[in-house]
Amino acid sequence: MRRIRRAKILATLGPASHEENMIEELAKAGADVFRINMSHASHELLHQTVARIRRVEERLKHPIGILADLQGPKLRVWKFAEGAVNLVAGQKFTLDSQNDDQGNAERVYLPHPEIIESVSVGDRLLLDDGKLQLKATKVGGGAIETEVIYGGKLSDKKGVSLPDTLLPTGALTEKDHADLLEALKAEVDWIALSFVQRPEDIIDVRKIVQGRAGVMAKIEKPQAIERLEEIVKLSDAIMVARGDLGVELPLETVPGLQKRMIRMCRRYGKPVVVATQMLESMITAPVPTRAEVSDVSIAVFEGADAVMLSAESASGQYPVEAVATMNKVAIAVEGDANYRNIIRAAQTEPEATAADAISAATRQVAETLDLAAILTYTASGSTGIRAARERPSKPIIALSPNLRTIRRLSVVWGIHCVQTEDAVNLEDMVDRACVIAYQEGFARPGDRIAITAGVPLGTPGATNMLRIAFVRQDGAGSS
Numbered sequence: 001m002r003r004i005r006r007a008k009i010l011a012t013l014g015p016a017s018h019e020e021n022m023i024e025e026l027a028k029a030g031a032d033v034f035r036i037n038m039s040h041a042s043h044e045l046l047h048q049t050v051a052r053i054r055r056v057e058e059r060l061k062h063p064i065g066i067l068a069d070l071q072g073p074k075l076r077v078w079k080f081a082e083g084a085v086n087l088v089a090g091q092k093f094t095l096d097s098q099n100d101d102q103g104n105a106e107r108v109y110l111p112h113p114e115i116i117e118s119v120s121v122g123d124r125l126l127l128d129d130g131k132l133q134l135k136a137t138k139v140g141g142g143a144i145e146t147e148v149i150y151g152g153k154l155s156d157k158k159g160v161s162l163p164d165t166l167l168p169t170g171a172l173t174e175k176d177h178a179d180l181l182e183a184l185k186a187e188v189d190w191i192a193l194s195f196v197q198r199p200e201d202i203i204d205v206r207k208i209v210q211g212r213a214g215v216m217a218k219i220e221k222p223q224a225i226e227r228l229e230e231i232v233k234l235s236d237a238i239m240v241a242r243g244d245l246g247v248e249l250p251l252e253t254v255p256g257l258q259k260r261m262i263r264m265c266r267r268y269g270k271p272v273v274v275a276t277q278m279l280e281s282m283i284t285a286p287v288p289t290r291a292e293v294s295d296v297s298i299a300v301f302e303g304a305d306a307v308m309l310s311a312e313s314a315s316g317q318y319p320v321e322a323v324a325t326m327n328k329v330a331i332a333v334e335g336d337a338n339y340r341n342i343i344r345a346a347q348t349e350p351e352a353t354a355a356d357a358i359s360a361a362t363r364q365v366a367e368t369l370d371l372a373a374i375l376t377y378t379a380s381g382s383t384g385i386r387a388a389r390e391r392p393s394k395p396i397i398a399l400s401p402n403l404r405t406i407r408r409l410s411v412v413w414g415i416h417c418v419q420t421e422d423a424v425n426l427e428d429m430v431d432r433a434c435v436i437a438y439q440e441g442f443a444r445p446g447d448r449i450a451i452t453a454g455v456p457l458g459t460p461g462a463t464n465m466l467r468i469a470f471v472r473q474d475g476a477g478s479s
């Protein structure tokens with residue numbers, strides 16, 4: 001399966017999509033990575049979903065990334081007897097940490113007794129990414145009584161943000177720790193860490209993960225923005241988590257922050273995902289609004305590695321249509337006459353390492369000589385990411401013997417991954433690259449390709465070679 005799109009698509013799985021046939025439909029429609037939201041998925045569902053995705057991957061013969069998104073210290077209401085209630089402006093509503101009965105239109109269980117005493121009368125409570133707003137009118141006895149300022153539908157386990165309240169929270173909750181170990185056991189490719197506040201949060205998680213998955217920092221707190229550069233450097237990838245970010249900070253600052261994060265990530269060669277409400281209206285409609293199409297387009301024009309669907313694919317009525325829409329929009333932007341200029345203008349100087357310099361040179365050689373593709377041998381994935389950082393107009397094929405590397409790279413802009421054994425010598429390396437470019441439909445006989453590698457092969461991050469090769473009649477190569 002070959003995609004022409006360069007920006008990647010992440011789709012969250014949930015009740016609307018976690019059956020195997022739907023996972024397959026979503027992958028065929030364009031989903032490159034699936035997100036399992038640990039705020040909602042049990043350990044049993046996690047393992048079941050991972051197994052389903054792996055079977056789909058096997059059938060489609062195309063690597064698929066899996067991201068387990070840890071809940072983090074996010075407050076959520078518990079469940080309602082009817083699954084949801086409708087709150088009306090002016091009514092009273094109580095959040096109660098002592099009574100775990102299912103909720104109704106007067107009250108709901110809030111399973112966070114430790115935070116109740118931090119709330120003061122007058123503090124705002126924002127529910128479901130700020131769609132509903134309550135004001136605390138009385139605090140005590142393990143409960144917060146509120147008045148509804150902006151009402152609406154409130155369903156099971158929706159998030160509660162307290163922008164006026166200073167909360168005593170750590171980075172990894174007990175639940176996160178257990179979920180993290182389980183996700184590593186399930187061999188997911190990426191772990192997303194919610195509500196990162198400090199660089200230490202990433203360091204702590206890395207100690208547990210020990211390279212078994214990539215660590216993606218979700219930027220959704222003002223404290224993380226303050227130390228953004230350190231966090232970017234320590235993480236394997238970043239998510240612009242606009243849902244909570246837009247609750248924690250004034251909404252109108254989010255677009256500027258998105259731009260800043262994308263630029264910084266590109267500079268440091270870290271994949272960056274733009275998330276939340278990208279096609280929100282498609283939860284209930286088969287077509288998006290013009291504003292949503294524009295939002296997805298902006299992220300693609302900005303050079304984001306990936307765009308993400310949340311409720312649209314997890315619990316909406318049109319998951320496949322939502323993925324297909326993102327696919328179409330990204331392809332249209334990438335074909336736009338202005339796209340290359342815009343992407344090129346945001347290019348930053350490569351760092352002063354041989355690997356970065358060779359990646360930059362490879363893009364230039366490939367474009368100047370109109371080569372068919374850039375092939376990079378990559379062990380850890382870092383050479384693949386470097387090639388992508390250059391945002392070349394020519395296809396990038398990453399070759400790795402390591403299935404984990406291949407799956408992890410599915411989140412990275414423009415990378416088509418193929419598993420292959422390490423070449424035994426230079427000639428074999430050239431041949432192998434040409435055969436793969438030919439077989440995967442990227443090059444025809446007579447075409448030329450660029451090959452980069454770290455010689456001797458198998459040394460991570462040591463790219464030191466650029467080669468140009470001819471694809472022969474039989475698909476093999478000659479240099």
Ligand SMILES: Nc1ncnc2c1ncn2[C@@H]1O[C@H](COP(=O)(O)OP(=O)(O)O)[C@@H](O)[C@H]1O
Nearest residue numbers: 012013014015037039040041158310311314315
């Ligand atoms: N594994 C799951 N089980 C049940 N519901 C889920 C699951 N994953 C997602 N959902 C539903 O899809 C909605 C949107 O997904 P997502 O954006 O991941 O969650 P949230 O906005 O709650 O963080 C959730 O609010 C929830 O209703």
Ligand SMILES: C=C(OP(=O)(O)O)C(=O)O
Nearest residue numbers: 220241242243244275276
């Ligand atoms: C992606 C986000 O996190 P979650 O959906 O887990 O709240 C977000 O807040 O934008």
Ligand SMILES: [K+]
Nearest residue numbers: 039069070071
């Ligand atoms: K989450």
Ligand SMILES: [Mg+2]
Nearest residue numbers: 220241243244
């Ligand atoms: Mg969030």
